[in-house]
Amino acid sequence: xxxxxxxxxxxxxxxxxxxxxxxxxxxxxxxxxxxxxxxxxxxxxxxxxxxxxxxxxxxxxxxxxxxxxxxxxxxxxxxxxxxxxxxxxxxxxxxxxxxxxxxxxxxxxxxxxxxxxxxxxxxxxxxxxxxxxxxxxxxxxxxxxxxxxxxxxxxxxxxxxx
Amino acid sequence: xxxxxxxxxxxxxxxxxxxxxxxxxxxxxxxxxxxxxxxxxxxxxxxxxxxxxxxxxxxxxxxxxxxxxxxxxxxxxxxxxxxxxxxxxxxxxxxxxxxxxxxxxxxxxxxxxxxxxxxxxxxxxxxxxxxxxxxxxxxxxxxxxxxxxxxxxxxxxxxxxxxxxxxxxxxxxxxxxxxxxxxxxxxxxxxxxxxxxxxxxxxxxxxxxxxxxxxxxxxxxxxxxxxxxxxxxxxxxxxxxxxxxxxxxxxxxxxxxxxxxxxxxxxxxxxxxxxxxxxxxxxxxxxxxxxxxxxxxxxxxxxxxxxxxxxxxxxxxxxxxxxxxxxxxxxxxxxxxxxxxxxxxxxxxxxxxxxxxxxxxxxxxxxxxxxxxxxxxxxxxxxxxxxxxxxxxxxxxxxxxxxxxxxxxxxxxxxxxxxxxxxxxxxxxxxxxxxxxxxxxxxxxxxxxxxxxxxxxxxxxxxxxxxxxxxxxxxxxxxxxxxxxxxxxxxxxxxxxxxxxxxxxxxxxxxxxxxxxxxxxxxxxxxxxxxxxxxxxxxxxxxxxxxxxxxxxxxxxxxxxxxxxxxxxxxxxxxxxxxxxxxxxxxxxxxxxxxxxxxxxxxxxxxxxxxxxxxxxxxxxxxxxxxxxx
Amino acid sequence: xxxxxxxxxxxxxxxxxxxxxxxxxxxxxxxxxxxxxxxxxxxxxxxxxxxxxxxxxxxxxxxxxxxxxxxxxxxxxxxxxxxxxxxxxxxxxxxxxxxxxxx
Numbered sequence: 001x002x003x004x005x006x007x008x009x010x011x012x013x014x015x016x017x018x019x020x021x022x023x024x025x026x027x028x029x030x031x032x033x034x035x036x037x038x039x040x041x042x043x044x045x046x047x048x049x050x051x052x053x054x055x056x057x058x059x060x061x062x063x064x065x066x067x068x069x070x071x072x073x074x075x076x077x078x079x080x081x082x083x084x085x086x087x088x089x090x091x092x093x094x095x096x097x098x099x100x101x102x103x104x105x106x107x108x109x110x111x112x113x114x115x116x117x118x119x120x121x122x123x124x125x126x127x128x129x130x131x132x133x134x135x136x137x138x139x140x141x142x143x144x145x146x147x148x149x150x151x152x153x154x155x156x157x158x159x160x161x162x
Numbered sequence: 163x164x165x166x167x168x169x170x171x172x173x174x175x176x177x178x179x180x181x182x183x184x185x186x187x188x189x190x191x192x193x194x195x196x197x198x199x200x201x202x203x204x205x206x207x208x209x210x211x212x213x214x215x216x217x218x219x220x221x222x223x224x225x226x227x228x229x230x231x232x233x234x235x236x237x238x239x240x241x242x243x244x245x246x247x248x249x250x251x252x253x254x255x256x257x258x259x260x261x262x263x264x265x266x267x268x269x270x271x272x273x274x275x276x277x278x279x280x281x282x283x284x285x286x287x288x289x290x291x292x293x294x295x296x297x298x299x300x301x302x303x304x305x306x307x308x309x310x311x312x313x314x315x316x317x318x319x320x321x322x323x324x325x326x327x328x329x330x331x332x333x334x335x336x337x338x339x340x341x342x343x344x345x346x347x348x349x350x351x352x353x354x355x356x357x358x359x360x361x362x363x364x365x366x367x368x369x370x371x372x373x374x375x376x377x378x379x380x381x382x383x384x385x386x387x388x389x390x391x392x393x394x395x396x397x398x399x400x401x402x403x404x405x406x407x408x409x410x411x412x413x414x415x416x417x418x419x420x421x422x423x424x425x426x427x428x429x430x431x432x433x434x435x436x437x438x439x440x441x442x443x444x445x446x447x448x449x450x451x452x453x454x455x456x457x458x459x460x461x462x463x464x465x466x467x468x469x470x471x472x473x474x475x476x477x478x479x480x481x482x483x484x485x486x487x488x489x490x491x492x493x494x495x496x497x498x499x500x501x502x503x504x505x506x507x508x509x510x511x512x513x514x515x516x517x518x519x520x521x522x523x524x525x526x527x528x529x530x531x532x533x534x535x536x537x538x539x540x541x542x543x544x545x546x547x548x549x550x551x552x553x554x555x556x557x558x559x560x561x562x563x564x565x566x567x568x569x570x571x572x573x574x575x576x577x578x579x580x581x582x583x584x585x586x587x588x589x590x591x592x593x594x595x596x597x598x599x600x601x602x603x604x605x606x607x608x609x610x611x612x613x614x615x616x617x618x619x620x621x622x623x624x625x626x627x628x629x630x631x632x633x634x635x636x637x638x639x640x641x642x643x644x645x646x647x648x649x650x651x652x653x654x655x656x657x658x659x660x661x662x663x664x665x666x667x668x669x670x671x672x673x674x675x676x677x678x679x680x681x682x683x684x685x686x687x688x689x690x691x692x693x694x695x696x697x698x699x700x701x702x703x704x705x706x707x708x709x710x711x712x713x714x715x716x717x718x719x720x721x722x723x724x725x726x727x728x729x730x731x732x733x734x735x736x737x738x739x740x741x742x743x744x745x746x747x748x749x750x751x752x753x754x755x756x757x758x759x760x761x762x763x764x765x766x767x768x769x770x771x772x773x774x775x776x777x778x779x780x781x782x783x784x785x786x787x788x789x790x791x792x
Numbered sequence: 793x794x795x796x797x798x799x800x801x802x803x804x805x806x807x808x809x810x811x812x813x814x815x816x817x818x819x820x821x822x823x824x825x826x827x828x829x830x831x832x833x834x835x836x837x838x839x840x841x842x843x844x845x846x847x848x849x850x851x852x853x854x855x856x857x858x859x860x861x862x863x864x865x866x867x868x869x870x871x872x873x874x875x876x877x878x879x880x881x882x883x884x885x886x887x888x889x890x891x892x893x894x895x
Binding site for chain 1: 813821823857
């Protein structure tokens, strides 16, 4: 019961956040809408018993990515011009609606093999075992680390002052 | 009397020896232009030995089984299932007779040339080419396969081209050589077409096979006629029959011994030889022999009319050759192989003698123009004697050779096609007239030139004398029906009954009468001058104009057909087709491509969002289609 | 109504479509990047939903979602670096101005 209400509220908030991002006129408003969207999604993770992931979502998305985006907004002076639509509004709208329709239709018409077991909680130790124990995804973790390193170096070298 | 049969290696030697002479002399042409004499010895030696061998062959054939010697030669084009062509030698009475004619005339002409071409700087090249020609002609005669016959046919044409244009610094000679080659080429197309028809219908080009009744009855009459007519087209080209005759008079640009050998006695006879060789084919093809007879008879009269008015000795002799070849074709078509070949046999000797005589006259007077000659019988008596003997033989006056061969043709023509007999009798009259016109204009009357005429050297006179013997007597070989028996199936009768008894037939008498009438008319016009030739010329001025202009045939070929029909018509149309239609298509495709590119490049706007939209719409479409189908 | 798997999936589809619309129709490059993040988040949401309802014990979907977050972070960093560099060059972050790779 409680989870249902939580779901609907959080879902509405996420949708509103996303809509603010795409339609607000001021760039700040878009940034804040984005933060709202991220937080709602973090809440939705919690309703799905993905506690670790919810925390990670807040930490990384809200804490790092959103902040980064706000900094970028401030650095690029088009803040005055604001959030303008481009010329491809109609085709974008069409494709968006088409995608939505298709995905919803497919999702609703597929028989997902839903299992009725109780979810693991807390998820942290399970995730830790999955990722870091022997026979787990250690290789993927290492590669992800390499990826972050590369992105770091790349970003610094691209954005450096000559 | 039995003579040992000739070993087969020596039969091959008959045509390989002159070829060897050619090969031997050719390298000498550039490095050693000074040492010319040995070339003539090599060449004459080779053909002399070939002549001796050809006589031996003649004797061997007479006693061989079936009167035939077949030599298996080299195989060519072996595909699985055995070789396609075998190039060997076929020696039968026909080829044996032709061999002796060609080698003997070639020998006489080459000895004569030693003196005639004595001071010519290209002496070496001359003898090399004459040897090449002799080898090619001999190869043509003995070939057992139509394909190698064709190869030698072309080789003979090449030698003719090289020899007509021998003095290549003269533009008229060059033009004449080109004309000869091109016109005979048209005939060769027919020959080649005939080869294709024969090969596809019968699967072989071997002459003995093609002439066998088994093979001939298996092919349809229409195909046989096409093949025969194709072969005859080739013969028309080589033998100068209407309408492919235009090259022969121009071919007189070559040295006179060349004219004697090639364009009187041997090469032009190759056409007649071909018809004789493939006679069973012609017999089996409906209407083929009729065509041969008609064209032969027509060419005979046609050329004789033009020979009447020519002012150049060699031109008269050239038209005479065309005319006589026409009679030979008529003879084969109406009377069988032996009639035409007997005529060929005789004609070779007296016509080449006539040409050599003309060369001797040229040596004496420095010209070939009839208007600058006259009264030469006292100055060059030997030449006069030989020339007159040959002229009498050509006219067909008893008892010289020409009479007997002409009688053969006339009786066969009367038998089959009386209309053509009329043509032949008319030709006899005209022949006697024009040759004695020449005799009277050259050797009688007053000398109209400015040279100091003198007799030719023995080196020239001896071959002429040697040729005079068969020119007079070769007709007697058939007096007892021997020639006919040798080449065909006729029965033999007594010798003297043949010679004297023939006069009892009215036909023989009428031909003799026609000939004598011709001589008499020439005598009347040119010696006694009862009527001046100029008055006759004025009276018959339109025919005279037509005859001197050669019936406008050269203009027809050059201006109407080549210049207008081909150049301005067909070729221009082809060029239009090529540049406008085909060029247009290829340019059109190119411009279509560039135009399409110019339009389509606008898709690359460089804006990522556009690409993203396209991607999104595309994915949606694909998914939709997949959903709809499943 | 129970918040079952379908609800989460429909929400994910809606969020994704909104993000798609934004990506294709905004002029400011930074906003485009933001909308891309929305799309990624929607995908993560559906991953976790599947993990919860289809394999609640194995948590495989959440693992993938972690990696997805990692990659998204890296991509934002690099993308913003590029936008900053572009802004320095030509003083504008208008998407339509980045069009040198054209015909």
